[in-house]
Amino acid sequence: MTGPQDSKDDIRDDDALAAEYVLRLLTLAEHQAFDARLRHDSALQARVHDWEARLAPLAETIPPVPPPAAVKATILHAVGATPQPRRNRFARWPIWLGAMTACALIAGLALTVTLRDPSAPLPAYQTELTGPDQTLVLRAGVFPESQEILIEQQSGAAPDGRVLELWLIAEGASAPVSLGVLAASGTTRLRVSDALAPLLVSGVIAVSDEPPGGSPTGAPTGTVLATGTFGDA
Numbered sequence: 001m002t003g004p005q006d007s008k009d010d011i012r013d014d015d016a017l018a019a020e021y022v023l024r025l026l027t028l029a030e031h032q033a034f035d036a037r038l039r040h041d042s043a044l045q046a047r048v049h050d051w052e053a054r055l056a057p058l059a060e061t062i063p064p065v066p067p068p069a070a071v072k073a074t075i076l077h078a079v080g081a082t083p084q085p086r087r088n089r090f091a092r093w094p095i096w097l098g099a100m101t102a103c104a105l106i107a108g109l110a111l112t113v114t115l116r117d118p119s120a121p122l123p124a125y126q127t128e129l130t131g132p133d134q135t136l137v138l139r140a141g142v143f144p145e146s147q148e149i150l151i152e153q154q155s156g157a158a159p160d161g162r163v164l165e166l167w168l169i170a171e172g173a174s175a176p177v178s179l180g181v182l183a184a185s186g187t188t189r190l191r192v193s194d195a196l197a198p199l200l201v202s203g204v205i206a207v208s209d210e211p212p213g214g215s216p217t218g219a220p221t222g223t224v225l226a227t228g229t230f231g232d233a
Contacts, residue, residue: 017045019220022055025139028155074088123150125201129230136164138182140205147197149179151188156225158184162209166190167220170199176206181214201230 020026038044038065058158123141128135129151135157142149146188151166158164167176180190192200208215 014044015047018040018044018053019055019223022048022051024195025154035074098226105187121145125228126229127205128227129205129207129226131224131226137209138207138226140228140230142200142230144197147192147194149190149192149200151190153185153187158209161212163214164207164213165210165211165214166224167194167206167208169204170196171202173203176220178215178218179205202228 048208125142137154164182207226208220
């Protein structure tokens with residue numbers, strides 16, 4: 001039999017889910033399930049509207065900062081990639097969209113950790129790794145004290161028969177350095193060497209698709225699917 005305490009727990013769970021839904025932190029399956037409930041649950045709709053109203057002002061506290069033009073050039077040069085014409089349209093997106101996304105990421109990653117495990121340490125730096133078509137989305141957090149980087153796969157996957165490999169393109173470096181192969185899904189925790197750990201924050205993080213086991217050459221051999229840079233948590 002469901003008691004008063006169970007009802008309170010359900011309300012708290014729905015509130016947490018609504019927050020993660022607004023911040024786009026749910027997995028694809030969780031998002032679809034939440035959408036299905038949202039269509040006929042007025043109480044859940046109210047929770048979503050409440051979180052939208054509470055989080056929207058955060059965007060106004062962060063000034064829009066366009067990414068340095070050198071970042072893209074560094075990535076393309078380091079991995080030997082050729083720009084695709086269709087990517088040009090992304091440069092025309094309004095700057096405020098970038099500010100809103102950054103705001104959601106900053107609030108979202110800390111919120112997710114708090115909701116799921118209040119005792120878990122928060123990352124000192126974090127970023128979202130995405131490509132132009134948004135088919136692959138990953139969230140990354142850096143923990144300097146343990147010299148670890150945590151990668152959570154949000155959507156998308158490696159092509160069939162391939163794996164995802166994480167790379168660091170350090171500021172001023174001429175070539176990327178592998179940080180490790182990611183799990184097929186879910187979360188991957190990678191320990192970073194003493195030499196590379198201080199370079200994470202100022203560098204570019206990239207993900208490429210590689211043959212099983214990772215790149216055989218020590219450099220990206222497949223397509224660069226997603227990139228990102230870190231900012232203060």
